[in-house]
Amino acid sequence: MTLAERAPRRAGKRRTRGSRRGEGTAGWLFTLPVVVILGLFLLVPVLMALWVSFSDWSGRGSPLAPGVGFIGLGNYGEILTEGGLATRNLGISMRNVGWYVLLVVPLQTALALFLAVLVNRAILRGRGVFRTAFYFPSVTSSVAITVLWLFLFSTTGVVNEVLSWVGIGGPNWFNDPRGIVHIGLSVFGVDSGPATMTGSDVLGVSWWDWLAGPSVGMSAFILMAIFTTSGTFMLLFIAALQNIGPELGEAGMMDGANAWQRFRRITLPQLRPTLFTVLTLGLIGCWQVFDQIYTGTQGAPGKTTMTPAYLSYQAAFADQKWGQGAAISFILFLIIVFFTLLQRLLLREKGGRS
């Protein structure tokens, strides 16, 4: 909202310059196409979806037709509190995407920053080549990259073959529904959770299952997200690093600080705005992951790659539960808004202290 706050101020400043004839008309004419299209295809749809999420529309004819009834929070109740299959599906999809976000966002940010710092070294020759290599995955479409990933991570695919060179029998990636935390625990002989964790549940999923971790299948998608987005974010970090310039680093060097200390004390604080941008963009993107699931697994294995976005699509377009589908998408919307605001708050407070 920083941008929004800035707008009226700027407008105010310019007012002193005096007005010109016809500018008002021109202004509206110039912005009209954008206003109409954004209004029609973004704002109106959101309002329409809001209505559908409160209605009993069954998917035949117009949702605005007279016969469609308002059922209040009925759809929301069914997916949040009634504890049936709809609730369980939402719970599972939230578990899946939760782990996805939890792993992808920090890892892609760290990797992007790491690559940016490496590539940005002044001594480096041929940095263009490396930048190109790291960025290239970002230009490909999620459909193309998913097709490639399905191949790389197939049972007898490239990844498992490479793993076998070092004596590791790779998993059956996209067919393995086991959560990686559960796999880790079973190494220590823990195969089922304590009764306290299996006995009670949230959204139809037991605490033990919430903690299962991303499935092996989902982990392949996690690696894919890190692979494809780290390049883009790397560019943002490089731009920021170049703005900082070398002077500060030199100053630190005089104090005898080592590379890591210089980076942590001097560079990192300066990167905070970029870090915020990267984390926010990453978070927003990760919560809505859809294309990969649609192209690749459709939620399999064992619903462990089912995400709320795909669940919403499936509920509406495949199962005729349009109200539920719309309700799921709004719950997702609220979650994204909540986390964006929360992150903003946390980063701001941290900044205030130092």
Added chain:
Amino acid sequence: MKPTARAALAAGGAALAATLLLAGCGQGFEESPDDASSADALTSSSDPLTILFGSSGDAETKAVQDAVAAWSAQSGVQVTATPATNLNQELSQGFAAGSPPDLFYLSPDQIAAYAANGSIEAYGDQLTNKGDFHPSLVRNFTVDGKFYCAPKDFSTLALVINTDMWAEAGLTDADIPTTWEQLDAAAAKLTKGDRAGLAFDAQYQRVGAFTAQAGGRLVSADGTQAVADSPENLAGLEYVKKHLTDGTFAYSADLGAGWGGEAFGKELAAMAIEGNWITGALSADFPDVKYRVAQLPAGPAGQATLQYTNCWGMAADSPNQKAALELVEHLTGTEQQLAFSKAFGPMPSIQSAADRWRTDNPALVAFLDGAAYAQGLPTDVGATDVINDFNAQLESLKSGDPKQILTTVQGNLAPVVGG
């Protein structure tokens, strides 16, 4: 912040006004005709017909389009038949848009939901060849006593056997399993190294054959209650689990194959449980693999298999239902069904074509024999979702607790059955 907030509110208001405006003009949606009108009155007009079908491949696409074109030339009614990229999605978009195709493939698990919101026409009783369809198929497409749509064809599951491996393991025709015990023995002999004796997909649509052979069902025969947690189903799952654990059975995914036919074609397994469609896939992708088809063995409760079928759904909003009905009668006629069967595999849905089909396909009679004892999947609204959830749990059957799985299924199924 204040002026912005006000502006945002104003913008919201403008959009709301636009929504109302849209509601007012309501061009894209056509008013649906009165549902109260008697089912017998089919609409009639000179409008061209559109058909949406889910194709298994080029062969099916061509066969359907050719058959439709032939009828079109003969009847003078214009018809376009389009293969869908995603049938369920495109169908639901069509209904929501008020412009559904006139005819379309419709699976039994979708029929209840579309019947409930009045999207589809119940035209079954007006078919002149109504009495010719296999009764079990007609039951599959009957909701609340109304026979909705004509079964277009059907398939059953059978046991597909790699004959080279069979002979290599020292097995003869006499060893073709007719009981679970014989299946155990054959699968054990055929399991070798990475190769599994028997492969099938990790879904109720395959595993369900075993629970049915144990006498289990998901929904009681009269369709009034969920019976997923029965001891029979448990016995079926326990049996499958036992052999997944000892390695003589394997899920096709665990063998690195996309489905049972691929596992079989790549010789990752010596036997597979699949339906009629496997024959086309094998001859196209794995022409060198020699095989024979046998009926599934009997379990503790006798012989059982699962059947799969689609019908020719008709939109309630179709402006030319009379012509559509004639087209359906043509497409489900004896000659046409035998031609379809030849082109892409499934068996004719009518009894009058059975004998000729047997003569034409002597190697595949096991599939047709299955029709006598085949079960369909539950068709209640929401049952698909329950089965999907069941499938998700079946994937981890090897490490899971069958009893626990069935309890969950029962919990999910009970609310959707008998509604």
Added chain:
Amino acid sequence: MRRARWLAPAGLYALLAALAVIYVFPFLVQVSTSFKTDAEAAGNAVSLLPQTFTVAAYERLFLHSDFPLWFANSAIVTIAVTLGRVFFDSLAGYALARLRFRGRGLVFALIVGVMAVPTVVLLIPKFLVLNQLGIYNSYAGMILPLLVDAAGVFIMKNFFESIPTAVEEQARIDGAGTFRVFWSIVLPMARPALITIIILSFQGSWNELSHFIVATQSPELTTLTKGVASLASGQLSQGTQYPIKLAAAALMTIPVAVLFFIFQRRIMNRSEGAVKE
């Protein structure tokens, strides 16, 4: 300290080279696999040299599938969307940066507001609105909703605010109308920003999937993303068929890759822009 300085480059290069291999190798495997037979693709996934070199996958794509049609549809939509965005985004960006008119705050609030809406929320309702407008399942329905983007307006607005107003003022004094000033004076100066818009909208619309899923159903309107996605789930025939899928995926990457190499410098130096997830 000194020793570290000498050692650092070697270690740095080794590390970077290793990382670069990880990033590039998948694409090399993709291209080589597309020239393999089905059996070899499944059996010997890693090798970069096909034992039996075959173009069967490409033959099938070009001669016996709708691939050329998908490609044409993607091209039509991408070109229309890119042109539209270049024009409308800069028009609106200019108005917001330079022109004074009542309701500017409101327009700006709308643009900022819709930027916050996640696209996935729009999946269901966008279909409903397209349908209500009677443009569902048409090129109009595929193109119109993508024709402007809030982020693009933003980039243009910021750019126009960063360039001096002197030239425009002079033109105005000479009596040029607002649109003339915009078209013949301001727009030519905006080349760098326009290139950014071109890159973003080309990449964005070429790679778009979910909008096309809900906006169309006819096979004649299938785009590359939608078509290849259906290919991935086994539409052309059953089985894994990696060569044909990877060939399709590789082909659909070419246009964006070409764009990328043309504007490489510009992309590498941009600090703003949308991010694909």
